[in-house]
Amino acid sequence: xxxxxxxxxxxxxxxxxxxxxxxxxxxxxxxxxxxxxxxxxxxxxxxxxxxxxxxxxxxxxxxxxxxxxxxxxxxxxxxxxxxxxxxxxxxxxxxxxxxxxxxxxxxxxxxxxxxxxxxxxxxxxxxxxxxxxxxxxxxxxxxxxxxxxxxxxxxxxxxxxxxxxxxxxxxxxxxxxxxxxxxxxxxxxxxxxxxxxxxxxxxxxxxxxxxxxxxxxxxxxxxxxxxxxxxxxxxxxxxxxxxxxxxxxxxxxxxxxxxxxxxxxxxxxxxxxxxxxx
Amino acid sequence: xxxxxxxxxxxxxxxxxxxxxxxxxxxxxxxxxxxxxxxxxxxxxxxxxxxxxxxxxxxxxxxxxxxxxxxxxxxxxxxxxxxxxxxxxxxxxxxxxxxxxxxxxxxxxxxxxxxxxxxxxxxxxxxxxxxxxxxxxxxxxxxxxxxxxxxxxxxxxxxxxxxxxxxxxxxxxxxxxxxxxxxxxxxxxxxxxxxxxxxxxxxxxxxxxxxxxxxxxxxxxxxxxxxxxxxxxxxxxxxxxxxxxxxxxxxxxxxxxxxxxxxxxxxxxxxxxxxxxxxxxxxxxxxxxxxxxxxxxxxxxxxxxxxxxxxxxxxxxxxxxxxxxxxxxxxxxxxxxxxxxxxxxxxxxxxxxxxxxxxxxxxxxxxxxxxxxxxxxxxxxxxxxxxxxxxxxxxxxxxxxxxxxxxxxxxxxxxxxxxxxxxxxxxxxxxxxxxxxxxxxxxxxxxxxxxxxxxxxxxxxxxxxxxxxxxxxxxxxxxxxxxxxxxxxxxxxxxxxxxxxxxxxxxxxxxxxxxxxxxxxxxxxxxxxxx
Numbered sequence: 001x002x003x004x005x006x007x008x009x010x011x012x013x014x015x016x017x018x019x020x021x022x023x024x025x026x027x028x029x030x031x032x033x034x035x036x037x038x039x040x041x042x043x044x045x046x047x048x049x050x051x052x053x054x055x056x057x058x059x060x061x062x063x064x065x066x067x068x069x070x071x072x073x074x075x076x077x078x079x080x081x082x083x084x085x086x087x088x089x090x091x092x093x094x095x096x097x098x099x100x101x102x103x104x105x106x107x108x109x110x111x112x113x114x115x116x117x118x119x120x121x122x123x124x125x126x127x128x129x130x131x132x133x134x135x136x137x138x139x140x141x142x143x144x145x146x147x148x149x150x151x152x153x154x155x156x157x158x159x160x161x162x163x164x165x166x167x168x169x170x171x172x173x174x175x176x177x178x179x180x181x182x183x184x185x186x187x188x189x190x191x192x193x194x195x196x197x198x199x200x201x202x203x204x205x206x207x208x209x210x211x212x213x214x215x216x217x218x219x220x221x222x223x224x225x226x227x228x229x230x231x232x233x234x235x236x237x238x239x240x241x242x243x244x245x246x247x248x249x250x251x252x253x254x255x256x257x258x259x260x261x262x263x264x265x266x267x268x269x270x271x272x273x274x275x276x277x278x
Numbered sequence: 279x280x281x282x283x284x285x286x287x288x289x290x291x292x293x294x295x296x297x298x299x300x301x302x303x304x305x306x307x308x309x310x311x312x313x314x315x316x317x318x319x320x321x322x323x324x325x326x327x328x329x330x331x332x333x334x335x336x337x338x339x340x341x342x343x344x345x346x347x348x349x350x351x352x353x354x355x356x357x358x359x360x361x362x363x364x365x366x367x368x369x370x371x372x373x374x375x376x377x378x379x380x381x382x383x384x385x386x387x388x389x390x391x392x393x394x395x396x397x398x399x400x401x402x403x404x405x406x407x408x409x410x411x412x413x414x415x416x417x418x419x420x421x422x423x424x425x426x427x428x429x430x431x432x433x434x435x436x437x438x439x440x441x442x443x444x445x446x447x448x449x450x451x452x453x454x455x456x457x458x459x460x461x462x463x464x465x466x467x468x469x470x471x472x473x474x475x476x477x478x479x480x481x482x483x484x485x486x487x488x489x490x491x492x493x494x495x496x497x498x499x500x501x502x503x504x505x506x507x508x509x510x511x512x513x514x515x516x517x518x519x520x521x522x523x524x525x526x527x528x529x530x531x532x533x534x535x536x537x538x539x540x541x542x543x544x545x546x547x548x549x550x551x552x553x554x555x556x557x558x559x560x561x562x563x564x565x566x567x568x569x570x571x572x573x574x575x576x577x578x579x580x581x582x583x584x585x586x587x588x589x590x591x592x593x594x595x596x597x598x599x600x601x602x603x604x605x606x607x608x609x610x611x612x613x614x615x616x617x618x619x620x621x622x623x624x625x626x627x628x629x630x631x632x633x634x635x636x637x638x639x640x641x642x643x644x645x646x647x648x649x650x651x652x653x654x655x656x657x658x659x660x661x662x663x664x665x666x667x668x669x670x671x672x673x674x675x676x677x678x679x680x681x682x683x684x685x686x687x688x689x690x691x692x693x694x695x696x697x698x699x700x701x702x703x704x705x706x707x708x709x710x711x712x713x714x715x716x717x718x719x720x721x722x723x724x725x726x727x728x729x730x731x732x733x734x735x736x737x738x739x740x741x742x743x744x745x746x747x748x749x750x751x752x753x754x755x756x757x758x759x760x761x762x763x764x765x766x767x768x769x770x771x772x773x774x775x776x777x778x779x780x781x782x783x784x785x786x787x788x789x790x791x792x793x794x795x796x797x798x799x800x801x802x803x804x805x806x807x808x809x
Binding site: 066069070071072073090091092094095097099101104105106107109110111113114117118119120121122123124125126127130131150166 | 567568569570571572573574576577580581584585588589653654655657658659660661662663664665806808809
């Protein structure tokens with residue numbers, strides 16, 4: 001089966017691998033001083049599911065991802081990855097996850113393959129497995145030719161691909177991606193989509209945040225719309241578009257649902273026009 | 279002007295609008311600095327008086343020599359600053375796309391460096407000039423002196439920029455930057471070597487020796503701008519306002535002419551060099567990668583070694599103090615003078631003390647910035663299944679190894695020259711390893727307590743104040759170690775073996791106290807750290 005983007009799909013969207021959820025947020029809150037960045041987030045992501053988080057700038061998407069990978073501590077609530085609490089069983093939970101931040105900073109004075117070796121060492125990947133997996137990942141993302149060069153000579157897209165390879169080197173159960181397509185050329189973006197779909201088809205869970213609604217719509221099994229720190233709507237694209245998860249909106253299409261949920265209005269367009277004409 | 283206004287605003291915001299603690303820190307620094315400045319003026323008044331009453335020609339020669347050094351130092355640092363600000367600053371890309379002329383961009387860079395130099399000069403030279411003005415009653419001529427000195431220093435700043443712009447047309451800016459680091463290293467090393475040799479041979483400070491040798495030669499004639507500035511200062515101190523005015527006008531004219539010529543030549547070359555730098559291929563490939571898995575601590579150590587060995591600027595910063603200590607320890611007269619000074623101590627005592635201070639600088643360069651050098655890459659480690667304890671040990675490994683290794687080499691070389699018996703060499707090596715491990719742990723722990731993770735450049739990983747605090751604590755630790763290990767050696771009742779074991783125990787106790795506490799606090803800090 002091939003979807004409308006031409007990506008190979010082994011099973012229909014929405015049918016997930018059986019088993020307990022690989023990612024759970026239970027009453028998660030995050031405060032920065034007086035500001036409530038994430039409020040009472042309750043969410044489960046099943047094995048094999050590709051979950052997309054969308055929302056305006058500053059809505060709390062990156063904060064949510066950072067809490068999930070242990071870079072930030074929740075002010076309240078728990079996050080479980082493959083059954084392990086991110087806070088109390090930090091090391092064990094991090095064995096099961098891969099993370100690619102927005103504009104990932106990598107060690108400039110290592111080469112691409114040395115960076116992957118470091119990631120493999122930190123994750124405890126065996127010799128045989130890394131001998132097989134690192135060249136395969138480099139080949140898949142067209143980085144084989146530059147693997148011996150220092151990362152400081154890499155373009156932004158190449159860095160993004162390398163960060164993805166580093167996140168995948170230990171074959172994590174849950175993959176967190178913050179704006180994964182930023183900086184990627186169309187070929188790289190397509191490779192990424194194909195790879196994510198394949199990962200989910202083999203039972204892995206992918207949790208990504210993006211501003212690109214068309215990517216979220218085409219790729220994600222379920223989408224959560226974040227607004228002002230709360231998960232304002234959640235469902236499949238069809239559900240969101242049909243307004244099933246927010247019956248009051250009456251909007252059609254993901255973009256309209258997004259605009260309705262995040263409180264955007266047509267006034268913004270006229271304000272922009274006025275600013276440009278000023 | 280808009281760029282300068284933005285710079286001023288960003289400095290103000292960073293000092294005042296980044297939270298209460300930063301604001302409090304700024305007030306403390308300003309209050310402390312201001313007090314130190316006033317105290318320095320009062321103290322210098324006692325020293326400046328006799329110097330100013332020296333013969334005019336001698337005064338002129340001394341001031342000329344000092345200004346030659348200052349100008350040379352400014353030239354060397356301006357090369358480094360120019361390559362960073364004109365080619366590697368993050369705003370260059372954007373500024374080249376807005377309707378700002380290359381000339382405007384380069385003028386902004388020059389003024390920025392000059393402003394930084396004026397700030398440093400005000401802090402360091404200000405008390406001297408004010409004390410001299412107070413002593414001679416010519417404080418009203420201070421503005422002319424400042425104008426002349428700023429004009430003098432604008433010349434090397436402009437020349438440094440020109441050298442960089444021309445060099446980047448020929449070789450990539452990364453090589454210019456690395457070459458500059460080596461140049462600074464060599465200049466510093468050369469000056470120190472001359473200074474130590476001259477000092478050991480009784481000739482006094484290097485420039486004093488050189489100046490005395492030249493007598494009334496070319497150095498304070500009117501051929502060199504520093505000599506013009508020296509004449510400006512001596513005229514001002516003698517109350518000769520018209521003379522001071524003439525010399526400051528001459529210096530101002532010279533600096534304006536130099537800046538104009540530099541801008542004329544470098545403005546068209548800058549954009550070409552920048553474009554060429556963007557297009558230059560950087561195809562430096564490295565050798566084959568070993569597939570052998572490493573424990574996380576060793577993987578971190580390997581990563582840090584690779585990072586350090588491939589960064590010439592960091593490497594030169596590390597090697598320079600070591601080279602200076604090597605020259606100090608191995609200079610021809612060092613053993614004799616050390617033996618005279620420490621005649622009641624064991625033969626290894628002098629080499630051990632000097633090597634410990636060499637290790638202090640290595641620990642400062644590597645340990646203090648060990649955690650902070652992760653900077654924006656810290657997410658790689660924090661999102662991996664790596665415990666904070668492993669992280670700290672991995673970060674301690676490089677400074678401990680490098681500081682111990684280099685200090686051992688220095689000490690053994692000096693001990694071999696001093697013909698220290700092998701048994702005593704082993705004993706002193708044990709003491710050194712213990713003390714240096716404590717130093718490295720102290721540095722790594724302090725760096726973990728106050729890590730600066732908002733940089734992508736490892737050289738900015740530790741702030742100047744943290745370095746000062748560490749150097750003070752580290753020196754105190756070395757002093758405590760030396761006292762603690764000396765006490766058992768002078769108690770005859772302990773016997774040779776007993777006193778040796780007691781000295782090792784005392785040294786180990788000092789090292790444990792100095793290292794474990796900051797590492798523990800740093801561990802707790804990293805556990806709570808959010809990025």
